[in-house]
Amino acid sequence: MTKTPGRKPITTPVEVAAFRPPKGRNKARRLVRSKHGNGLALEARADREAKSWLYRFNIGGKQFEMTLGAYPAMGLREARDAHGEAAKLVAKGIDPRKHRKAEKARNISAWTMDQAFDRWIEFYAASPGRRGGIPSPRTVMKQRGRWRVHLQKHLGGAYVRDITRRDLIDIIERVASRAREEARQCLSLLRQLLDYCEEREQIDSNPAAGLEPSKVKARPSRPRERYLKFKELQELWLALGQAAVRGGEGDRQRLTASVSNAVKLLILTGARRSEVAKMRWCEVDADAWVIPSSRMKAGVEHRIHLSKPAQMILEAQKDQVSGEYVFESNRLEGRPIHPDSITTAVARLQGRELKELDSDAPLFHLEHFTTHDLRRSVATLWTDVFQADPLLVDAMLAHAPPKLLGTYNKGKRYRMQVNVWNRWGALIDGNEVPGGNVVPLRG
Known part of the structure; x- marks a missing residue:
C-alpha cells in the first residue's frame, strides 16, 4: 500500500476525524499504526462523509485487499481490533474475506433464543408426553408465560450457540430469588429447549444438561401441609x-x-x-x-x-x-x-x-x-x-x-x-x- 509522501501513519482518533483528501483529489489513503502489524489504512473520499478502514495482506505470494468497516460507525480502536483478527487468520493461511463470508452464512442459519423458543413451543405443544397425551393448552400457555416473564429479557436476542452454562446459572438464580418453584420450572423448560436445539445442530452440547435445581437455588420449598378442618x-x-x-x-x-x-x-x-x-x-x-x-x-x-x-x-x-x-x-x-x-x-x-x-x-x-x-x-x-x-x-x-x-x-x-x-x-x-x-x- 502506497504511503502518502511526507505523511506519518495515523495514530489518534483526532487524526482519523481530520483526515480528508488533498484539494483537487477525489480520494486519499493513509496508513494507520496498529500493534498487529502492517497493512491497515484509512481511505477518504471527497464525495462522501464516511471513510473506509482497509486491510491489505499477502497469501500464497499474492496481494489482496478487504474493507474492515466504515468510520465513524467503526472507530480507531475497533478498526485495530478487526485488523488484529484478520491478521491472525492470514498468519494461519486463511483468507479473512472468505472467513467473513462463511461467518455471515453461519449467522444467517443460526437461531436466536427467541427463534429457538418459537420453534420449540410449537414442537412441544404437538409432542406426546410420557403418558402418551399432548400438553394441554393451559400447560403450553404456562410455558409461554415463563419464557416471557422470566427468560426472554435476558436470553431472547442472544444466539443459541453463545449461551453458556454460567449464563443459565445466573438467570435461574435470579428467578429463584423471587420464586423457587418457578425457577425449577424455568430450568426444566431450558433443558428441553436446548435439547431441541442440540438435536437440530444449533449447538454441540446442551449447557443445561446435568444442571440440578439444588445447584441453582431452584429446589422448591417444603410442600405446604395446611388444610382446613x-x-x-x-x-x-x-x-x-x-x-x-x-x-x-x-x-x-x-x-x-x-x-x-x-x-x-x-x-x-x-x-x-x-x-x-x-x-x-x-x-x-x-x-x-x-x-x-x-x-x-x-x-x-x-x-x-x-x-x-x-x-x-x-x-x-x-x-x-x-x-x-x-x-x-x-x-x-x-x-x-x-x-x-x-x-x-x-x-x-x-x-x-x-x-x-x-x-x-x-x-x-x-x-x-x-x-x-x-x-x-x-x-x-x-x-x-x-x-x-x-x-x-x-x-x-x-x-x-x-x-x-x-x-x-x-x-x-x-x-x-x-x-x-x-x-x-x-x-x-x-x-x-x-x-x-x-x-x-x-x-
Missing part, C-alpha cells in the same frame, strides 16, 4: 354467602355471586380453580360434569358427580348468566371469571388481598390458607371423615393413577366416587354429621 370450611362457606350479598361500593369484602358460587363449587367437587372458573354449560349433563381433556392438566377427560348442593349452585347461576360459561364475568360479557378471581376472593375473606392486612375481614382469625389448600382440605376430609381410599380420592381429584389401576374396574370405582361426592354434599349442606355412621369406602 371441617369447622373452618363451615366458616368459609358462611362467609362466602354473606360476602356475596354485602352492600356498599367501597366494601373490600364484597364478592360477586359468580365468584362466591365458584368457590363453593370448588369446595363441593375438589376441582381445580381453572377447571371451575371456565366451566361451560355444555359440560354438564344432569348430575355429571364432564371436563374435556383439553382443559385438564393431565390431558385426560375427567368426570365429576354433582351432588344436590352442587346442582343447586348451577341452578342459581342460570339466573346470573346468559352465555356459555357457568361463572360469567361481570366485567366482560360472554367471558368466564378469571381463575385469579377465586384466589382473590379467598384472600379477601382473610383480609390478605392487599399488602395492608384487614383485621375486620370475616376469616382474619383463621390460620392463613390458599385456594389450593382448599383442594387439599377436601381430599383430607374425604379420607378422614368417610374413610375413603386414598387412591379413590386421587381419582376424584384427577391425579394420574398407578399404571395397574388406570384401566381397572372403572365403573365400580366411579360409583364409589359418586357415593363420596353425595355424602360430602350432604355434609356441607348440614344433612350429615361428621363421624356419625361412617361407612368405610375402600377400593
